[in-house]
Amino acid sequence: MIERLSIIGVGLIGGSLARALRAVGQVGEVVGCGRSGPNLEKAVELGVIDRFTHDPGEAVVGADVVFLAVPLGAMRGALSAIKDRLDASAVITDGGSVKGSVVADAVAAFGKVPTRLVPGHPIAGTECSGVEASFAELYRNRRVILTPLSETEPDALSLVSRMWEACGAEVTTMSVGHHDEVLAATSHLPHMLAFGLVDALARMRENDEIFRYAAGGFRDFTRIASSSPVMWRDICIANREALSAMLARFGIEMTDLAESIRRADGDHLLEIFERAKAARDRYVDRVK
Numbered sequence: 586m587i588e589r590l591s592i593i594g595v596g597l598i599g600g601s602l603a604r605a606l607r608a609v610g611q612v613g614e615v616v617g618c619g620r621s622g623p624n625l626e627k628a629v630e631l632g633v634i635d636r637f638t639h640d641p642g643e644a645v646v647g648a649d650v651v652f653l654a655v656p657l658g659a660m661r662g663a664l665s666a667i668k669d670r671l672d673a674s675a676v677i678t679d680g681g682s683v684k685g686s687v688v689a690d691a692v693a694a695f696g697k698v699p700t701r702l703v704p705g706h707p708i709a710g711t712e713c714s715g716v717e718a719s720f721a722e723l724y725r726n727r728r729v730i731l732t733p734l735s736e737t738e739p740d741a742l743s744l745v746s747r748m749w750e751a752c753g754a755e756v757t758t759m760s761v762g763h764h765d766e767v768l769a770a771t772s773h774l775p776h777m778l779a780f781g782l783v784d785a786l787a788r789m790r791e792n793d794e795i796f797r798y799a800a801g802g803f804r805d806f807t808r809i810a811s812s813s814p815v816m817w818r819d820i821c822i823a824n825r826e827a828l829s830a831m832l833a834r835f836g837i838e839m840t841d842l843a844e845s846i847r848r849a850d851g852d853h854l855l856e857i858f859e860r861a862k863a864a865r866d867r868y869v870d871r872v873k
């Protein structure tokens with residue numbers, strides 16, 4: 586049971602954590618912090634948080650758990666702002682989509698790795714932002730990756746694991762570097778393809794006609810291009826090394842595909858599509 590949870594950034598991810606913990610009675614008071622007055626007032630009205638402040642330092646006073654759920658570019662500022670106001674026993678965790686940058690931000694803010702920091706990432710979300718998009722079931726049957734460091738105190742890791750399990754999530758741990766490489770492939774690359782595809786089509790002169798005839802395939806493939814531009818700018822910059830490597834590998838794949846099409850090499854196309862279909866069918870079966 587968390588007695589006081591402080592959420593810095595009360596949007597989709599922070600708001601959904603508060604709702605989920607409230608739904609199972611695992612949190613006492615929830616204090617929200619953010620920049621937008623109307624968003625925070627809405628969060629109180631929806632019963633997601635009990636009270637709010639715009640000052641991160643004030644928000645963490647007396648909190649046993651602090652959850653950072655701001656865009657990655659705002660993490661360092663938030664960590665610097667809370668550093669001198671935390672209780673000695675407070676556990677800091679976050680939901681940022683890249684872990685290496687959060688650890689670097691924490692070291693920059695604290696001067697060393699904080700021993701009560703448990704970097705985390707719920708592999709769950711939607712293309713919508715803000716507290717009104719949050720919901721209690723977001724994390725149910727979804728994975729949460731925690732990337733503890735050698736300095737992380739075991740009781741802090743255990744508390745954060747239990748917090749996510751209370752939300753219905755399955756907790757996995759891995760190293761920071763491995764997390765950032767895996768997520769570059771499975772989350773960050775697909776978002777680049779969706780943003781890139783929609784932008785390329787939107788800039789074509791005939792775009793009105795193109796979008797008029799776009800149907801299910803386009804809609805399914807491009808849902809995530811409606812995601813927050815600020816959040817994705819920050820993810821790209823924070824994970825630039827791993828994502829650049831993935832984009833380069835993917836470029837080679839696209840060139841191979843384009844060459845096969847130009848050569849009308851049906852056998853090679855069939856080989857690629859059959860391999861891809863088998864891999865996707867296996868993935869869908871596993872997550873059913």
Ligand SMILES: NC(=O)c1ccc[n+]([C@@H]2O[C@H](COP(=O)([O-])OP(=O)(O)OC[C@H]3O[C@@H](n4cnc5c(N)ncnc54)[C@H](O)[C@@H]3O)[C@@H](O)[C@H]2O)c1
Nearest residue numbers: 594596597598619654655656657659681682710711714715
């Ligand atoms: N959206 C997803 O699908 C998803 C999934 C997993 C993890 N994440 C990560 O979770 C974090 C939050 O994403 P989200 O989808 O909840 O975004 P969101 O836009 O819904 O919420 C972010 C909140 O942070 C506030 N904020 C922005 N800058 C701030 C600052 N400097 N100080 C205080 N508050 C500030 C915003 O006003 C907003 O209320 C990001 O780091 C993102 O990478 C997102």
Ligand SMILES: O=C(O)C(=O)C[C@]1(C(=O)O)C=C[C@@H](O)C=C1
Nearest residue numbers: 682707708709710711712772809
């Ligand atoms: O389903 C979506 O809309 C998402 O984009 C969620 C998603 C992803 O699966 O890529 C996006 C970013 C995250 O850090 C985690 C989850």
